[in-house]
Amino acid sequence: MSFSLDLKAFADKAKGNVEQVVKKVSLDLLSAVVDRSPVGNPELWAANIQHRQANTAAADAYDYNVAIRNTVINLNDSNFTKSGKLKRGVKYAKKLTKTERVQNFNINGLVTGKDYVGGRFRGNWQVSFEVGETGVLDLVDPRGTRAKASGTQVIGQFQIGVGSIWMMNNLPYGPRLEYEGWSSQAPAGMVRISTTEFQTFVNKAVSELPA
Structure with missing residues (x-):
């Protein structure tokens, strides 16, 4: 050129x-x-973009399932005491923290070009x-x-x-x-x-x- x-x-x-x-x-x-x-x-390479999108979708799906589980708990009166507190042994699930999304689901990860300069x-x-x-x-x-x-x-x-x-x-x-x-x-x-x-x-x- x-x-x-x-x-x-x-x-x-x-x-x-x-x-x-x-x-x-x-x-x-x-x-x-x-x-x-x-x-x-490398963060802009198609393979890595697809990898991060898939991992982000998996993390989002986890949080979605957490929300559903907590909703089910709320809809069941037997999970609560008369004062409205959760009974012993019944716990809400927690959504992922930012750190957990990175560490557990590798939402910022690379599948290629890790050492590329x-x-x-x-x-x-x-x-x-x-x-x-x-x-x-x-x-x-x-x-x-x-x-x-x-x-x-x-x-x-x-x-x-x-x-x-x-x-x-x-x-x-x-x-x-x-x-x-x-x-x-x-x-x-x-x-x-x-x-x-x-x-x-x-x-x-x-x-x-x-x-």
């Missing part, structure tokens, strides 16, 4: 400060794409000139800090004459994240949304130029 932008067409708007505008726009685009990249969260996709954004990078980084970067820092270093070397600045993410599931709504964190993708803001980034960069 890649996109490239030729920013030379904005030379007039840049008032001769082409390099400065290109760098600022590219940094804003990089930041937008990285920040919109989803970070794997997200951030590999976010950390795999790479910036280059003219030709896109082709490799994959062995990097987990949940905040995107290292990806931004690396990209910023490359963008800082931009000079007039460079035709395109490429931002690449070569992880194989990138297209599914971008086009198939594979992540609830980025249902409309990352690149497509960020590129629609391109003109806004240009206008912002130009407005910040010295008078």
